[in-house]
Amino acid sequence: MNVRRIDPHAERIRRNRLHPRYQEFMHPAWRWTGPNGVTRIDPHAIGAVGPNGIRRIDRSGAVVEAQPPTSSPIESGPSRRMVVIDDPAGFVMVVPECPEGRLSDHDRDLLGLARQLADGQSLAVTAVTFQGAVAGLEDAGADRWIDLSACVEGDCYDPESRLAALLSVETAMTPRHWLFADSFPGGGDLGRRLAARLSRSSSHGANARAATRVWQIAEGLGLSRAGGRQDIQRELPLILLALPECAEPVSETRHEARPISIDAAGSMTSDMTAVGVVDLGRVAVDPQQIPLAQAPFILSAGRGIGDWAGFHHAAEVLGASEGASRVAVDDGNMPRTRQVGATGTFVSASCYIAVGISGAVQHLQGIAKCQRVVAINRDPGCDMVKRADLALIADGDAVLAAVCARLGKPMADVPATESRGERYHDAA
Amino acid sequence: MTPPDAAACPVVALVSSGHHPVSGRPGRAREDARAVEMGLTLAGARLQLVHAGNAEEPALRDYLGMYHGLDDSAAQGELALLPMTTADDAVPLLATWLANSGCRLVLAGQRAECGEGSGLLPYLLAERLGWTIVSGAATIERVGADRVTLLQVLPQGQRRRLEVSLPCLITVDALAPPPRQSAFGPARRGRIHVVDGLTAEEDSASGEWRWQPARARPKRLKVVKSGNARDRFRAAAAKSSAAGGQVLTDLTPEQAADRLIAYLREEKILNDEMP
Ligand SMILES: Cc1cc2nc3c(=O)[nH]c(=O)nc-3n(C[C@H](O)[C@H](O)[C@H](O)COP(=O)(O)OP(=O)(O)OC[C@H]3O[C@@H](n4cnc5c(N)ncnc54)[C@H](O)[C@@H]3O)c2cc1C
Numbered sequence: 001m002n003v004r005r006i007d008p009h010a011e012r013i014r015r016n017r018l019h020p021r022y023q024e025f026m027h028p029a030w031r032w033t034g035p036n037g038v039t040r041i042d043p044h045a046i047g048a049v050g051p052n053g054i055r056r057i058d059r060s061g062a063v064v065e066a067q068p069p070t071s072s073p074i075e076s077g078p079s080r081r082m083v084v085i086d087d088p089a090g091f092v093m094v095v096p097e098c099p100e101g102r103l104s105d106h107d108r109d110l111l112g113l114a115r116q117l118a119d120g121q122s123l124a125v126t127a128v129t130f131q132g133a134v135a136g137l138e139d140a141g142a143d144r145w146i147d148l149s150a151c152v153e154g155d156c157y158d159p160e161s162r163l164a165a166l167l168s169v170e171t172a173m174t175p176r177h178w179l180f181a182d183s184f185p186g187g188g189d190l191g192r193r194l195a196a197r198l199s200r201s202s203s204h205g206a207n208a209r210a211a212t213r214v215w216q217i218a219e220g221l222g223l224s225r226a227g228g229r230q231d232i233q234r235e236l237p238l239i240l241l242a243l244p245e246c247a248e249p250v251s252e253t254r255h256e257a258r259p260i261s262i263d264a265a266g267s268m269t270s271d272m273t274a275v276g277v278v279d280l281g282r283v284a285v286d287p288q289q290i291p292l293a294q295a296p297f298i299l300s301a302g303r304g305i306g307d308w309a310g311f312h313h314a315a316e317v318l319g320a321s322e323g324a325s326r327v328a329v330d331d332g333n334m335p336r337t338r339q340v341g342a343t344g345t346f347v348s349a350s351c352y353i354a355v356g357i358s359g360a361v362q363h364l365q366g367i368a369k370c371q372r373v374v375a376i377n378r379d380p381g382c383d384m385v386k387r388a389d390l391a392l393i394a395d396g397d398a399v400l401a402a403v404c405a406r407l408g409k410p411m412a413d414v415p416a417t418e419s420r421g422e423r424y425h426d427a428a
Numbered sequence: 429m430t431p432p433d434a435a436a437c438p439v440v441a442l443v444s445s446g447h448h449p450v451s452g453r454p455g456r457a458r459e460d461a462r463a464v465e466m467g468l469t470l471a472g473a474r475l476q477l478v479h480a481g482n483a484e485e486p487a488l489r490d491y492l493g494m495y496h497g498l499d500d501s502a503a504q505g506e507l508a509l510l511p512m513t514t515a516d517d518a519v520p521l522l523a524t525w526l527a528n529s530g531c532r533l534v535l536a537g538q539r540a541e542c543g544e545g546s547g548l549l550p551y552l553l554a555e556r557l558g559w560t561i562v563s564g565a566a567t568i569e570r571v572g573a574d575r576v577t578l579l580q581v582l583p584q585g586q587r588r589r590l591e592v593s594l595p596c597l598i599t600v601d602a603l604a605p606p607p608r609q610s611a612f613g614p615a616r617r618g619r620i621h622v623v624d625g626l627t628a629e630e631d632s633a634s635g636e637w638r639w640q641p642a643r644a645r646p647k648r649l650k651v652v653k654s655g656n657a658r659d660r661f662r663a664a665a666a667k668s669s670a671a672g673g674q675v676l677t678d679l680t681p682e683q684a685a686d687r688l689i690a691y692l693r694e695e696k697i698l699n700d701e702m703p
């Protein structure tokens with residue numbers, strides 16, 4: 001197929017810059033008029049070799065240069081149009097959840113929904129955050145930004161002071177709508193608290209009855225999922241609690257996310273006398289008891305593992321839940337409940353470490369939702385290495401043993417292998 | 429209505445009718461049944477059930493059937509029924525009843541399976557009564573004289589310990605311990621006590637809503653928005669997520685372990701306390 005044919009006549013002309021037909025051979029015309037007036041196009045002379053090594057002809061008029069096949073595909077994306085709203089007619093408040101201090105996909109959908117409400121009415125979408133600066137509010141679609149991190153204590157769960165801060169925003173700005181993510185115990189909880197509090201005030205009345213589990217807004221009416229396989233279509237109330245994928249996230253515009261300050265601290269001290277809910281902190285959960293589909297951190301083993309006792313020990317030292325490929329399960333090294341993949345569990349871990357797993361499609365399907373993937377494998381060409389954010393080409397057993405040693409708990413310290421085995425079976 | 433003795437009714441569970449997620453058969457609501465289970469482990473047979481609605485509801489007997497396996501084997505369940513129609517608002521009825529009952533701890537499911545199913549009712553009740561509310565409890569660890577300690581469900585299988593002041597309303601998550609089965613004998617023996625003297629008000633807010641059968645939510649498509657065909661084509665032809673990874677070869681196991689630990693620390697998955 002790809003044999004390169006050499007035309008010695010053409011080669012000679014290309015070497016000779018003074019040849020009368022030099023230009024024609026160096027930059028061959030791709031379109032010319034033939035002897036009897038028909039336009040001819042040479043498809044081999046146009047287009048460029050794309051990133052995957054195939055020649056593509058682009059008729060959009062853009063300048064196409066040939067690229068080396070290794071160059072990465074679209075990294076910057078198309079540039080966005082800047083939108084500035086200077087004096088808004090009103091405000092749409094969005095309270096993103098920002099788990100781990102970043103906007104989640106649900107938050108972006110929420111801001112997209114807010115834009116749907118705001119656009120055309122010159123309302124300003126205002127993000128209200130409790131964790132200080134959050135990256136990416138501009139691209140997610142926020143025109144204004146209110147930082148309430150001064151009113152709450154860091155990361156802990158204090159719904160009452162958060163509610164008081166939101167109430168002071170409500171009195172200061174009287175927004176058209178409030179948007180929350182309908183998830184417990186984050187936005188769903190806070191939004192319902194706000195709805196309950198505002199329903200007591202006479203000025204809102206029925207309008208404060210929040211629309212929960214909103215999944216679509218069309219023609220000014222919201223669709224919210226009710227119980228008993230029913231949807232409720234209703235006018236948009238003051239407070240909306242929306243499900244994930246309620247709207248498309250903003251992708252074409254940029255917004256300014258101009259900070260506004262609200263004097264919220266004063267109201268907080270006045271009416272918060274007795275604190276009803278006190279956060280006593282996170283509880284250490286046994287990672288093996290967490291359902292695999294929810295586990296945040298998974299250490300997964302495949303056929304490449306030889307030392308299973310060492311693997312279980314490493315999972316314990318790292319505090320990771322154990323996963324396995326189908327081969328490891330079929331060989332009897334791991335229980336069926338631990339299998340990750342198409343015929344096992346679809347996991348959603350924020351970090352997934354695959355040791356000695358080749359990355360068959362059936363396995364990769366199961367880890368599609370994982371945020372960060374680390375591969376430890378001997379074969380640099382396998383599919384798991386291609387999928388991974390960090391790939392370490394080394395022997396799996398040895399790396400796990402070295403990790404345990406580095407973390408100060410080498411395998412040899414643990415007295416009896418049987419006790420670990422028993423504990424493991426308990427957990428599964 | 430005479431308020432029951434406070435000591436006789438320390439814990440109340442709000443129950444509603446539900447339906448099976450697949451067959452749609454009427455029965456216990458999953459979260460409400462977990463709330464009843466939690467109440468039975470806390471208070472045994474002294475748990476009082478409340479339902480605002482129709483006395484003929486078949487699911488009510490299913491909840492009463494859970495009063496078995498308790499210390500007091502002759503115990504039977506009791507359910508206070510506040511009569512109202514589906515168009516009425518349950519919040520004022522329940523608030524009046526709870527204020528008179530003298531109870532200090534109310535358990536409920538996070539969201540009803542029938543009707544509006546908004547999960548707003550516990551919040552509206554707590555607001556009216558001026559009680560504390562906490563959502564998504566997994567277990568109640570301790571009930572003290574004026575504080576309750578409980579574990580709250582967080583995403584990704586995590587738990588958080590909270591201390592809540594009494595009187596309070598606690599909603600129970602679907603990840604709480606599964607409920608015991610409902611047995612026929614206790615369900616027959618249980619008493620449904622219709623509370624009269626309360627007048628239901630019509631729910632004014634829901635008047636203009638249009639109810640329709642739930643539509644399947646559309647699947648989100650991956651649309652590449654771009655002005656020109658070239659960008660759209662390149663986005664479609666690009667291999668998904670294959671690029672961007674860092675591949676490190678020729679490592680000794682110790683070097684690899686160091687890289688792995690450094691990466692996990694950087695991503696805040698391992699905390700820095702370990703050496
Ligand atoms: C219908 C169907 C459904 C399936 N469903 C699933 C599923 O749900 N989940 C699933 O996982 N599989 C599933 N499979 C099986 C899947 O196709 C693969 O066979 C399987 O995932 C391969 O497992 P593995 O990666 O552990 O083994 P292998 O493919 O054998 O890979 C072993 C890897 O370990 C590496 N290795 C070897 N020794 C070492 C060492 N000392 N140190 C480091 N690395 C080493 C090798 O380089 C290799 O990459 C399914 C198959 C079918 C047909």
